[in-house]
Amino acid sequence: MAAPFDKYKKDINRSTFVRYNENYLVGTFGSADVTPFWVADSDFIVMPELVKALKKTAKRGLYPYELKTPEIKQPLIDWFKKRHKININLDGLLFTTSVNSGLAATIDELTAKGDGIIIQPPVFQGFKGIIKGVGRKVVNNKLTLKDGKYEINFSDLEKKAADKKNTAMVLCSPHNPVGRVWTQQELEKIAEICIANNVLMLSDEIHADIIYSKATFIGMTEVYKGKSDNIIMLGSAGKSFGIPGLVDSFMYTPNPVLKKKIQERIMRFHLGKSNAFGNAALKTVYTHGNKWLDKKLNYLEKTVSAIEAYLAKNIPEITLTIPEGTYQVWLDFNKVTKNDEELKELLYKKAKLGITLGTEYGIGGKGYARMNIASPRPMILKALAKLKKALNNFVII
Numbered sequence: 001m002a003a004p005f006d007k008y009k010k011d012i013n014r015s016t017f018v019r020y021n022e023n024y025l026v027g028t029f030g031s032a033d034v035t036p037f038w039v040a041d042s043d044f045i046v047m048p049e050l051v052k053a054l055k056k057t058a059k060r061g062l063y064p065y066e067l068k069t070p071e072i073k074q075p076l077i078d079w080f081k082k083r084h085k086i087n088i089n090l091d092g093l094l095f096t097t098s099v100n101s102g103l104a105a106t107i108d109e110l111t112a113k114g115d116g117i118i119i120q121p122p123v124f125q126g127f128k129g130i131i132k133g134v135g136r137k138v139v140n141n142k143l144t145l146k147d148g149k150y151e152i153n154f155s156d157l158e159k160k161a162a163d164k165k166n167t168a169m170v171l172c173s174p175h176n177p178v179g180r181v182w183t184q185q186e187l188e189k190i191a192e193i194c195i196a197n198n199v200l201m202l203s204d205e206i207h208a209d210i211i212y213s214k215a216t217f218i219g220m221t222e223v224y225k226g227k228s229d230n231i232i233m234l235g236s237a238g239k240s241f242g243i244p245g246l247v248d249s250f251m252y253t254p255n256p257v258l259k260k261k262i263q264e265r266i267m268r269f270h271l272g273k274s275n276a277f278g279n280a281a282l283k284t285v286y287t288h289g290n291k292w293l294d295k296k297l298n299y300l301e302k303t304v305s306a307i308e309a310y311l312a313k314n315i316p317e318i319t320l321t322i323p324e325g326t327y328q329v330w331l332d333f334n335k336v337t338k339n340d341e342e343l344k345e346l347l348y349k350k351a352k353l354g355i356t357l358g359t360e361y362g363i364g365g366k367g368y369a370r371m372n373i374a375s376p377r378p379m380i381l382k383a384l385a386k387l388k389k390a391l392n393n394f395v396i397i
């Protein structure tokens with residue numbers, strides 16, 4: 001019998017799914033005739049308890065305005081305590097529509113127009129869009145690649161943090177797309193620099209649950225404990241449980257002044273509306289999701305190994321940065337293509353794969369592409385076979 005994560009649900013209409021929508025595919029890849037592995041969501045069927053809880057909610061037949069009561073919040077708090085040793089105080093917890101909306105509202109509320117916001121490219125492309133969208137300046141602290149592993153350039157970070165114009169940093173922890181799970185030592189160093197320079201820490205921990213066996217996730221709020229409370233953590237159950245279209249997101253800060261300001265902003269702009277299905281989902285996944293998530297992580301880690309083995313055997317000129325977390329793999333095409341045009345030709349036209357070009361993630365992304373692997377493994381291996389075939393016929397000039 002196929003493993004539950006090996007199943008791809010056929011016969012469902014995916015036209016409203018961002019990942020599969022034809023217009024989106026044409027707009028992004030020039031054609032709808034690509035197998036999509038781009039948007040960071042998942043093809044896996046969700047945990048059975050969740051479907052049951054949603055059916056129960058549907059059967060109510062009543063969908064009035066909803067609240068996030070302690071009954072919804074407590075399982076989230078317990079989850080972070082048990083799974084990650086992160087202590088979230090009920091008083092500092094806030095909810096917004098999405099991590100992106102929370103980030104945009106927070107940057108707009110807590111920094112001034114024209115301020116520099118530090119990010120670490122190659123990094124989730126949403127950061128750049130949000131920072132520019134609210135009239136702030138992107139300040140790059142580029143990651144460096146050393147012996148196949150991405151590292152932080154701390155002397156550059158120190159320089160950028162010391163510049164008074166740069167008032168906040170958006171940390172991607174774990175890091176999308178390079179898959180780093182930052183160590184205690186690395187986080188402490190970042191914290192030390194930001195605290196010394198009064199740079200507000202915005203720690204995007206949306207991928208906190210997607211951690212593989214060799215790494216341990218450490219919450220930045222725990223690192224800050226006893227040192228400073230100039231920090232906001234952002235998170236969501238969306239990636240962990242394959243439900244970004246179902247749940248809203250949350251923020252946590254131990255700082256009552258920051259909390260009050262963000263809460264007022266959320267209220268002024270009406271960014272905090274709950275819905276019955278999202279609430280039921282949050283309560284269910286954080287109460288019953290432990291074992292299911294462990295199985296999913298085990299499946300994903302085996303997929304990473306399968307990709308590594310396939311590439312080494314069949315296309316050794318393409319290498320991957322082994323992820324410590326997240327379900328993204330960062331593939332290096334520098335040996336097979338010279339520029340974005342060639343990479344697009346290879347991926348979109350020849351292999352017909354909807355994989356995101358590395359340059360989308362800012363500087364440091366040239367010659368790379370990010371593949372979302374939260375799909376049944378046979379689909380991933382089929383995609384790699386298409387890539388191999390395309391490369392066999394691809395003339396490198």
Ligand SMILES: Cc1ncc(COP(=O)(O)O)c(C=O)c1O
Nearest residue numbers: 040098099100124176206236249
């Ligand atoms: C690091 C990171 N932050 C934020 C988001 C977006 O989250 P949301 O859909 O809750 O806005 C993503 C989605 O891929 C992400 O990878």
